[in-house]
Amino acid sequence: MVDYQIIVDQLITLVIALISGILAAVISFLLIYLFAIYQRIKKREKTSLEMVTVEVKLPKDNEIKIDVAEQMFTAFSSLKKSGWQAFFDVDDVIAFEIVGKQAEIRFYVSASARIIDLVEKTIYGYYPQADIVRVDEPNIYSEDGKVAFGALVQKDVPYYPFKTYKELPSDSLLALTSALSKMGEDEGAIIQYLIRPASGKWKKEGKSYVTSVKKTEANPEKA
Numbered sequence: 461m462v463d464y465q466i467i468v469d470q471l472i473t474l475v476i477a478l479i480s481g482i483l484a485a486v487i488s489f490l491l492i493y494l495f496a497i498y499q500r501i502k503k504r505e506k507t508s509l510e511m512v513t514v515e516v517k518l519p520k521d522n523e524i525k526i527d528v529a530e531q532m533f534t535a536f537s538s539l540k541k542s543g544w545q546a547f548f549d550v551d552d553v554i555a556f557e558i559v560g561k562q563a564e565i566r567f568y569v570s571a572s573a574r575i576i577d578l579v580e581k582t583i584y585g586y587y588p589q590a591d592i593v594r595v596d597e598p599n600i601y602s603e604d605g606k607v608a609f610g611a612l613v614q615k616d617v618p619y620y621p622f623k624t625y626k627e628l629p630s631d632s633l634l635a636l637t638s639a640l641s642k643m644g645e646d647e648g649a650i651i652q653y654l655i656r657p658a659s660g661k662w663k664k665e666g667k668s669y670v671t672s673v674k675k676t677e678a679n680p681e682k683a
Contacts, residue, residue: 500550507550512576513598516567516583517591524587526625526632532586533655539575540657554579556653558633559598560640568598600648619666 518524539552555570571579580592601607614620625632640649676682 504550507552507572507574510573511555511570511597512573513568513570513595514576514580514592515595516569516587517593518587519589522587522589524589528586532582535582535586536579536655537657539578551656553654553656556655557598558636558640558651559600560637560643560649560651561600562643562645562647565637565640566598568595570597598650600650602646605646617665617669619662619669 536554539554541549541551552572552575554575555568557568557570559566559568569579569583583590583592614622636651640651643649
């Protein structure tokens with residue numbers, strides 16, 4: 461005769477073991493994930509305290525084409541971290557800033573001390589005539605001043621295209637520098653661009669979008 465009580469007990473034991481194993485795996489994953497977030501926060505804070513700023517000047521008779529800037533920004537994609545260690549780390553961020561004060565406009569680049577030499581060499585590689593000097597972080601603020609700020613974001617998904625310098629009728633920086641040149645006494649403004657290498661997921665979504673558009677254009681009925 462079959463002892464059903466033993467079978468039921470074994471099944472209960474097996475179910476309890478499976479549930480315990482699943483709970484242990486979930487808890488372990490959560491602990492690893494929380495540890496990764498903690499490590500990222502620590503490294504992000506450490507990096508922010510180790511930022512180095514350089515001022516970049518170019519001669520007025522500079523004849524380098526604007527396309528070179530596009531190549532330079534593309535070169536910074538090599539800073540993307542990869543491998544399992546990237547899960548516990550944060551990608552480097554480089555800040556490009558245009559600072560306007562009364563009667564002057566200056567250009568700055570800030571990056572962590574660990575990669576600032578690489579950033580300088582990259583800029584020199586595309587702009588050999590550039591004059592790059594390490595300076596203190598620019599400050600346009602005062603204790604009794606008022607601050608207004610805003611952020612520019614895309615309305616739709618981030619990989620949608622937008623007009624570039626090739627499609628604009630005039631210098632794309634002209635509108636910005638024109639506004640910054642009108643700063644009055646005790647006024648100042650900073651336009652800051654933060655860049656970092658795009659993630660694989662972002663690139664995959666962008667390529668998928670481009671592929672779908674090309675397929676549509678290849679169809680005479682839908683083009």
